[in-house]
Amino acid sequence: MKLIPFVIKQKESARVNTSIVQFFLTEGGKDVWEIGTISSLKTIQEEFLEPNGFACESLQKEGDFVFAKLDPARMNLNDFYTWEELQVDKKKEDCFRTFFFCEEKLTQKDWFFSELLQTPFEKTPTSPSALFRGLKSLYYK
Numbered sequence: 001m002k003l004i005p006f007v008i009k010q011k012e013s014a015r016v017n018t019s020i021v022q023f024f025l026t027e028g029g030k031d032v033w034e035i036g037t038i039s040s041l042k043t044i045q046e047e048f049l050e051p052n053g054f055a056c057e058s059l060q061k062e063g064d065f066v067f068a069k070l071d072p073a074r075m076n077l078n079d080f081y082t083w084e085e086l087q088v089d090k091k092k093e094d095c096f097r098t099f100f101f102c103e104e105k106l107t108q109k110d111w112f113f114s115e116l117l118q119t120p121f122e123k124t125p126t127s128p129s130a131l132f133r134g135l136k137s138l139y140y141k
Contacts, residue, residue, distance in 0.1 A: 001035050001036060001037060001064055003032075003034075004032060004065055004066065004131055004134075005049065006021055006067065006135060007022040007070050008069070016103065018101070019136075020098060021098070024096055025083075028083070028092040029097035035066075041059040045059065049068055053075060054070055054075060056069070057071040060138040067135045067138055080096055082098075099132065
């Protein structure tokens with residue numbers, strides 16, 4: 001099972017809806033958090049999220065993925081590495097990595113952006129784009 005903690009902010013303009021998503025990723029921001037076989041969302045909250053300082057707003061399961069929407073007001077994001085910090089020293093620590101997902105209002109065409117995209121999982125079920133589509137389908141129907 002894969003655990004995907006995330007923080008999301010939404011911004012609207014006249015032409016584009018923008019979602020700024022910070023996924024918590026492993027391997028220096030290049031892979032998802034594997035947690036093995038877990039029987040319940042409560043177990044995930046108690047054994048993985050709370051002990052690691054994550055204040056969870058809600059948990060949603062879809063297939064092999066558990067999306068944990070975090071409440072940044074109840075946690076100190078400065079306690080965690082960011083992907084940008086790790087690039088300086090080429091560390092492989094777990095970190096928050098920011099991605100931008102935009103949708104044109106008129107055409108409803110979406111596109112995705114990340115500086116220096118370095119995700120070996122791009123074009124897989126765990127790519128940033130696929131993860132965003134998964135959380136969007138669960139939280140923004």
